[in-house]
Amino acid sequence: MSDVEDKMERGTTAEALPDGPPMSVEEPTLVHRIAVVPAGVRAPVAEMLGTMLLVLLGTTSNAQALLAKPDDSNFLSLSIGWGVGLLLGVLVSGDISGAHLNPAMTLVMATLRGFPWSQVPGYILSQLFGAVIGGVISQSNYYELVNQVEGGAGLRTLGNANSTALIFITGPADWMSYTGAFFDEVLGTALLCAAVLAMGEGNRAGLATHVKAVILMWAFIGVSGGIGIQTSFGLNPARDLGPRIAAAMFGYPRTIWTSANCYFLWGAILGPIAGAFVGAAIHDIAVGRGIPLPSWRRRLVRD
Numbered sequence: 001m002s003d004v005e006d007k008m009e010r011g012t013t014a015e016a017l018p019d020g021p022p023m024s025v026e027e028p029t030l031v032h033r034i035a036v037v038p039a040g041v042r043a044p045v046a047e048m049l050g051t052m053l054l055v056l057l058g059t060t061s062n063a064q065a066l067l068a069k070p071d072d073s074n075f076l077s078l079s080i081g082w083g084v085g086l087l088l089g090v091l092v093s094g095d096i097s098g099a100h101l102n103p104a105m106t107l108v109m110a111t112l113r114g115f116p117w118s119q120v121p122g123y124i125l126s127q128l129f130g131a132v133i134g135g136v137i138s139q140s141n142y143y144e145l146v147n148q149v150e151g152g153a154g155l156r157t158l159g160n161a162n163s164t165a166l167i168f169i170t171g172p173a174d175w176m177s178y179t180g181a182f183f184d185e186v187l188g189t190a191l192l193c194a195a196v197l198a199m200g201e202g203n204r205a206g207l208a209t210h211v212k213a214v215i216l217m218w219a220f221i222g223v224s225g226g227i228g229i230q231t232s233f234g235l236n237p238a239r240d241l242g243p244r245i246a247a248a249m250f251g252y253p254r255t256i257w258t259s260a261n262c263y264f265l266w267g268a269i270l271g272p273i274a275g276a277f278v279g280a281a282i283h284d285i286a287v288g289r290g291i292p293l294p295s296w297r298r299r300l301v302r303d
């Protein structure tokens with residue numbers, strides 16, 4: 001082996017090969033790696049992994065708090081579990097994709113922050129796929145305990161005394177009106193969205209990803225602890241729809257789609273989307289950069 005080849009093998013030279021241009025080997029080449037995610041899909045993959053961690057830690061916290069020894073005090077522990085799930089999701093994806101982890105936030109970023117609309121479908125599909133994976137892992141992990149609580153192997157119900165569906169999916173409490181449930185999701189998501197946008201303003205924009213992750217974790221714990229009991233704090237269309245798809249795969253009845261007049265659609269999907277835009281509008285008007293005029297209106301103003 002020549003000296004150049006030997007140095008290349010150790011990754012310590014940028015010398016030219018015979019009859020060829022200089023080659024830097026400071027970074028490992030594809031030959032030295034088991035697998036590399038192509039640059040064009042790294043951001044969607046990061047969104048998938050981040051959302052998977054959020055849903056996995058959150059729904060398993062629900063399961064542990066509510067299946068073993070149900071108690072109202074357990075609400076704090078499951079809120080912390082969701083917060084830590086958000087923390088890990090942001091740490092994994094923040095530097096790669098911006099850690100949207102939420103279709104509602106992706107839509108806000110595209111509408112008000114210049115995020116490319118061409119990337120919106122890929123982000124949202126990745127978030128949903130990650131949420132489905134997180135839901136599948138969570139329900140697989142607690143499969144036997146759910147069997148015990150439900151009263152039979154593979155038995156899955158919604159609406160009965162021993163039903164476990166609402167451990168993994170969201171829904172309004174018995175005392176909630178549909179209007180109240182929708183408002184609850186709008187309010188919670190608006191608060192969370194305002195906190196996320198605040199991280200990108202002023203001196204906070206330069207904070208390291210891990211610092212932002214800790215701040216958002218506590219913001220999420222605060223929102224869920226203050227508002228979450230009435231609708232299980234969805235705050236994120238993927239957080240509900242992903243585990244709901246997984247629940248259907250595990251044998252939960254079709255009523256998970258139709259209960260409360262299709263709550264999954266108007267409450268768990270449209271509620272957070274509306275809330276994200278309400279929170280973004282209030283933030284931008286009150287303390288932010290203002291809401292930009294649409295392009296056609298800007299042309300009229302210039303004329």
